């Protein structure tokens with residue numbers, strides 16, 4: 001997918017917005033990709049609206065252009081959890097260094113920006129990310145953040161929505177000055193979301209996240225354990241048990 | 254398998270006010286003040302995209318977009334200007350309704366004249382939860398109305414003659430169709446009522462979101478033609494004819510509105526007042542009862558967002 005930022009001054013609605021388009025579009029037959037992209041973006045739009053109604057923090061949907069396969073979303077001002085934890089801003093969890101560099105080139109035309117981001121990647125664990133620094137100033141540590149993530153995921157799963165692509169890039173942290181909590185975790189990228197039917201569906205969502213943590217962040221076990229603890233707490237014993245069971249099965253297999 | 258590329262942070266483009274109609278519309282231009290507090294959205298909509306880009310854009314299928322090349326939807330000159338006014342203490346709602354009915358039922362030239370006089374969207378102000386609710390509805394309406402129906406390859410095209418001959422050269426309908434108004438209700442202003450409504454029942458949308466005899470808070474919307482991007486750029490300071498036409502159209506549309514509505518013109522921002530909406534009715538129409546039960550902090554804002562989401566995703570629900 002591609003996202004483009006549109007400054008608010010250019011819009012009818014004074015709101016920073018992000019335009020999302022399915023990446024698939026480039027590779028498929030026009031007819032096919034059109035309907036696929038449309039379906040996926042429509043699906044994402046509906047999932048976002050549903051999650052929002054249920055009290056989950058997600059970006060607002062500003063507009064849907066099904067014909068072009070574009071989605072206009074509220075831009076969440078903040079950092080991805082990946083950035084905060086020092087995993088860098090670029091690339092997906094599974095991507096290797098080499099691939100990422102290649103992709104930078106493909107994107108082309110964004111030279112300045114590309115190098116800017118490249119420089120921003122925090123390789124050295126000792127160097128704290130901007131987001132983490134901000135959080136620390138507000139008295140928030142990593143453990144607290146992991147708890148919030150767990151609570152956010154529990155909130156999502158309680159609506160029976162499965163995210164489908166839980167990575168630390170798909171969770172953002174937004175500061176919320178003036179409210180009771182200093183920040184909130186905003187879940188993004190609902191392009192692969194679905195509705196759960198079985199405990200297993202939830203467990204798979206969590207398993208994906210565990211893998212994401214493991215391949216992106218040092219000391220991931222401790223972090224992920226913190227997420228899971230808050231998650232189980234948020235879900236309640238009764239709902240958590242069958243999921244815990246399934247998680248064990250997935251991990252043992 | 255989905256692609257793993259294109260993970261890019263949104264481009265932090267520096268705000269560029271040079272061709273920004275919105276900023277300009279807010280300039281305290283002498284003369285414009287003759288119509289106080291009359292919110293023009295001149296160009297703000299049109300600035301969604303420039304005319305010159307638009308031409309290319311509409312004749313290309315969406316897959317021709319590359320990274321960093323995404324455009325928000327665009328509007329043709331026939332509906333690229335929106336005028337909005339909010340009236341409070343409206344005293345002639347019943348009379349306006351009569352005029353609407355009369356216009357709709359009168360045929361011929363006389364009918365056309367009457368229709369033109371009341372060619373506005375009349376919205377029940379208390380059913381709007383915020384200014385962005387209204388703006389989102391307008392944007393969604395224009396977007397949907399302009400969206401050419403894309404004909405699926407298998408289903409054959411709109412002609413409906415039952416022809417089963419497969420198109421030897423299938424191209425998405427989108428690629429050939431220039432933007433035009435395609436409305437279900439045959440009128441962009443009643444389409445606005447339909448956009449506000451969570452279902453697709455036109456009569457119900459009028460009853461819920463339109464003007465009633467009891468209406469005292471009334472939003473009046475005119476979506477109509479305006480200058481092209483090029484025109485707006487003319488003149489020594491790049492604000493030439495566009496700016497003049499802006500003023501002109503504001504004054505003439507205002508005159509037409511004044512002719513119809515007896516009420517007190519107020520700032521559109523009044524829609525954001527906490528006590529402005531009729532929440533009981535809003536809750537019912539937008540089915541917000543469940544949210545009331547959630548006991549979450551910031552409930553009001555959440556409900557506003559839920560309503561806006563509902564309007565924004567209207568085309569895919």
Ligand SMILES: Nc1ncnc2c1ncn2[C@@H]1O[C@H](COP(=O)(O)OP(=O)(O)OP(=O)(O)O)[C@@H](O)[C@H]1O
Nearest residue numbers: 001003018059073074075076169188189191261262
């Ligand atoms: N609403 C938003 N506000 C701020 N940043 C966003 C928003 N949506 C996306 N982003 C940024 O853009 C990146 C890519 O967006 P997103 O995750 O939605 O798409 P994607 O991962 O490419 O899609 P997919 O996973 O379906 O291929 C995110 O990781 C995030 O950094």
Ligand SMILES: [Mg+2]
Nearest residue numbers: 165169170189
């Ligand atoms: Mg993502």
